Amino acid sequence: MAGVFQVMGLSLLFMLITVYFYRMAIHGYPEGTAVVSMFLALSGFAQPGVTMVFMGQAFRDIFPLENGGDLLGNPMIAPVMYIVCLVFAFALWSIATMWLVFIFLAVQVTARKGMLPLKIPFWSLIFPMVRSHPFHCLIKFNSII
DSSP, X not given: OXXXXXXXXXXXXXXXXXXXXXHHHHHOSOOGGGGGGGGHHHHHHHHHHHHHHHHHHHHHHHOSOTTOHHHHTOTTHHHHHHHHHHHHHHHHHXXXXXXXXXXXXXXXXXXXXXXXXXXGGGGGGOOOOOOSSTTHHHHHHHHHO
């Protein structure tokens, strides 16, 4: 079930990001404090990456199935599914890193124009840290993103 929600959420995310890229290509970066709204798209890439890591760990615990036939009963399916989930998570985190670079460039352009007052919209940039995971360094990177 988590995989179904993951696919639905990512397909919606990529549709929205396509529209956002189109808006940036036509009209440029958002002006003034609206540049902070670019940070909202980061969680859409980073959080599914964390979910993919957790799904890979769950696949490692669930598979192989006893009556799973040739595919799901194969003892190699668990590590393969774990690695596929990990690769997909790193792909999502790399897209999030690319988006973070875009955001830093947009903030720099806006700040050089002198239109970036530090007000309440910037308070949304503080995220909690997560420590109880084997990939805690990537989780911290996710919370920074």
